[in-house]
Amino acid sequence: MERNITRHRTLHWFRKGLRLHDNRPLLEAIRSSEAVYCVFCLDLEWMRANERIGNNRIRFLLESLKDLDDSLRKIGTRLFVLKGNARAAIKTFCREYEITQMTYMRDAEVFYRQLEAEILEEVNRREIVTRSFHGHTLYDPQEVIDANDGQVPLSLDEFYSVVGNMDVPAPPAPTITGEMYKSCAVTIEDNHQAIYGVPTLASLGLECPRSLTRWPGGETVALERMRFKLERKNLFEFDQGPSTSKAGDHEYEIPGTTEPWFETQPETTGLSPYINLGSMSPRTFWHGAQGAPEKMRTTVQGQMIYREFFYTVAYTVNNFTKIEGNRICRDIKWSDPKNERVAEWIEKFKEGMTGYPWIDAAVRQMKSEGWITHISRFSLASFLTVGQMWCSWEIGQQLFEEFLLDADYALNAGNFLWVTGSAFSNQVPLRAMDPVKIARKWDTDGSFIRRYCPELKNLPTQYIYCPWKAPNDVQQQARTIIGVDYPEPMLNAATTRIQNLNKIKALNQQLRPDSDSDRDSL
Numbered sequence: 428m429e430r431n432i433t434r435h436r437t438l439h440w441f442r443k444g445l446r447l448h449d450n451r452p453l454l455e456a457i458r459s460s461e462a463v464y465c466v467f468c469l470d471l472e473w474m475r476a477n478e479r480i481g482n483n484r485i486r487f488l489l490e491s492l493k494d495l496d497d498s499l500r501k502i503g504t505r506l507f508v509l510k511g512n513a514r515a516a517i518k519t520f521c522r523e524y525e526i527t528q529m530t531y532m533r534d535a536e537v538f539y540r541q542l543e544a545e546i547l548e549e550v551n552r553r554e555i556v557t558r559s560f561h562g563h564t565l566y567d568p569q570e571v572i573d574a575n576d577g578q579v580p581l582s583l584d585e586f587y588s589v590v591g592n593m594d595v596p597a598p599p600a601p602t603i604t605g606e607m608y609k610s611c612a613v614t615i616e617d618n619h620q621a622i623y624g625v626p627t628l629a630s631l632g633l634e635c636p637r638s639l640t641r642w643p644g645g646e647t648v649a650l651e652r653m654r655f656k657l658e659r660k661n662l663f664e665f666d667q668g669p670s671t672s673k674a675g676d677h678e679y680e681i682p683g684t685t686e687p688w689f690e691t692q693p694e695t696t697g698l699s700p701y702i703n704l705g706s707m708s709p710r711t712f713w714h715g716a717q718g719a720p721e722k723m724r725t726t727v728q729g730q731m732i733y734r735e736f737f738y739t740v741a742y743t744v745n746n747f748t749k750i751e752g753n754r755i756c757r758d759i760k761w762s763d764p765k766n767e768r769v770a771e772w773i774e775k776f777k778e779g780m781t782g783y784p785w786i787d788a789a790v791r792q793m794k795s796e797g798w799i800t801h802i803s804r805f806s807l808a809s810f811l812t813v814g815q816m817w818c819s820w821e822i823g824q825q826l827f828e829e830f831l832l833d834a835d836y837a838l839n840a841g842n843f844l845w846v847t848g849s850a851f852s853n854q855v856p857l858r859a860m861d862p863v864k865i866a867r868k869w870d871t872d873g874s875f876i877r878r879y880c881p882e883l884k885n886l887p888t889q890y891i892y893c894p895w896k897a898p899n900d901v902q903q904q905a906r907t908i909i910g911v912d913y914p915e916p917m918l919n920a921a922t923t924r925i926q927n928l929n930k931i932k933a934l935n936q937q938l939r940p941d942s943d944s945d946r947d948s949l
């Protein structure tokens with residue numbers, strides 16, 4: 428029930444949506460309040476109970492919060508970081524600051540929705556008005572489902588036809604400025620930093636190797652990166668444009684400007700970590716792409732529709748990140764992870780020591796930097812499952828969840844379900860790729876492999892994708908002895924690929940004997 432208050436004292440609860448651009452709930456808070464407190468609840472214990480989160484992900488989150496705090500300072504306020512249990516912290520804050528309204532952006536994940544329900548129970552008890560808006564996706568997942576007569580679209584085609592009949596995504600809300608905020612400014616005490624400041628990684632007792640800071644967090648970097656990517660006329664000119672930039676006092680490299688291997692897919696933007704935390708608004712990105720060259724626009728907007736699709740499905744499917752209890756996941760009999768040989772393969776896969784340089788380089792890049800290209804993700808997912816190892820996709824989903832800065836509940840599991848043909852199709856597609864062929868195609872000069880598998884750097888390019896084929900004298904000359912400096916291949920990828928293709932064909936015979944499954948080229 429709304430109390431009869433004309434000007435509220437509002438707690439704006441930042442969750443994702445760590446931005447001042449396109450932040451409708453914050454805008455509405457400002458419009459309806461005499462005081463707006465910008466709050467973030469940091470409860471690492473709760474976060475870790477719900478997701479595997481490596482230190483690099485926490486570092487990225489803290490940088491995003493620091494950047495948000497800096498932006499809030501510029502408009503005349505600060506971020507209030509409440510540490511510990513969110514429900515208890517919000518309860519105390521509401522009492523202390525006589526809060527009458529709470530605004531927030533809705534999240535889609537099951538665990539965030541549970542947290543939201545708990546917080547709402549608390550604030551409703553205090554008769555605090557709550558107002559929430561969607562903003563982490565282009566479309567509100569519930570509206571898509573409603574538009575489809577209450578059914579979740581379970582194929583991309585079906586999804587396209589539903590959203591095709593909906594309005595185009597709403598334009599972004601105006602960016603919050605100091606002029607907008609000044610009528611609801613709150614007092615910031617001298618001890619603010621000590622009580623409510625953004626903690627550093629070190630103050631949390633955590634550390635992160637320097638290589639992991641290659642992707643700085645925050646809205647400032649996100650917006651700069653988006654403009655840079657969308658405005659560049661020729662995306663193949665790697666050495667054109669700035670190679671470094673500044674966010675606050677942090678000088679960083681703009682990935683992709685100096686290192687061609689980043690651009691193996693020219694239209695890729697590297698914005699996923701920022702979209703994932705909501706430092707970049709999907710609506711701002713989608714509408715920003717409207718003015719980009721045709722190929723860039725269609726690629727970006729097409730990818731964003733994939734994101735919408737997975738979000739909508741994950742919104743309604745329980746246990747989306749698991750096989751058990753996931754109603755849309757096909758029950759494929761994967762290898763027993765306790766089998767000694769399989770357990771050893773899994774260990775080597777996770778360590779980036781399979782003996783297949785393209786696979787090992789991708790795992791090492793993910794673990795050392797926190798981001799890999801789509802083709803690397805696809806390669807790892809295929810190698811682990813239908814391509815070579817025939818292991819459950821949950822192993823990859825969990826590895827990605829821990830290390831990827833953009834690790835996302837819906838997109839990570841959604842893509843694993845898709846690559847392995849565990850959902851979204853009547854048949855299991857033949858997505859068993861060959862790790863040598865795909866490496867030759869995407870890493871034409873071997874520079875990507877050389878960067879992440881430096882023990883192979885002196886090998887001639889013809890052997891870089893399959894070092895075990897290099898004759899002894901070539902290995903000696905390159906000072907890389909296979910089996911000593913770099914592992915022998917842990918399996919024969921060509922053989923396992925054929926075996927797995929046969930398994931898939933047999934599976935498809937059981938599913939729908941008459942139809943052909945679609946074959947991927949690699």
Ligand SMILES: Cc1cc2nc3c(=O)[nH]c(=O)nc-3n(C[C@H](O)[C@H](O)[C@H](O)COP(=O)(O)OP(=O)(O)OC[C@H]3O[C@@H](n4cnc5c(N)ncnc54)[C@H](O)[C@@H]3O)c2cc1C
Binds near residue numbers: 703737799808831833
């Ligand atoms: C096995 C596997 C796991 C993945 N896990 C994640 C994940 O946890 N988080 C994540 O953000 N992406 C995930 N992806 C999707 C995709 O690989 C990344 O979004 C993309 O590589 C990020 O790079 P970008 O920002 O340059 O993408 P761009 O090509 O610039 O695309 C723009 C945006 O569209 C969205 N997008 C792009 N491709 C996809 C896709 N296939 N599915 C859904 N959304 C997409 C992302 O938000 C991305 O930032 C996964 C893909 C695979 C194959």
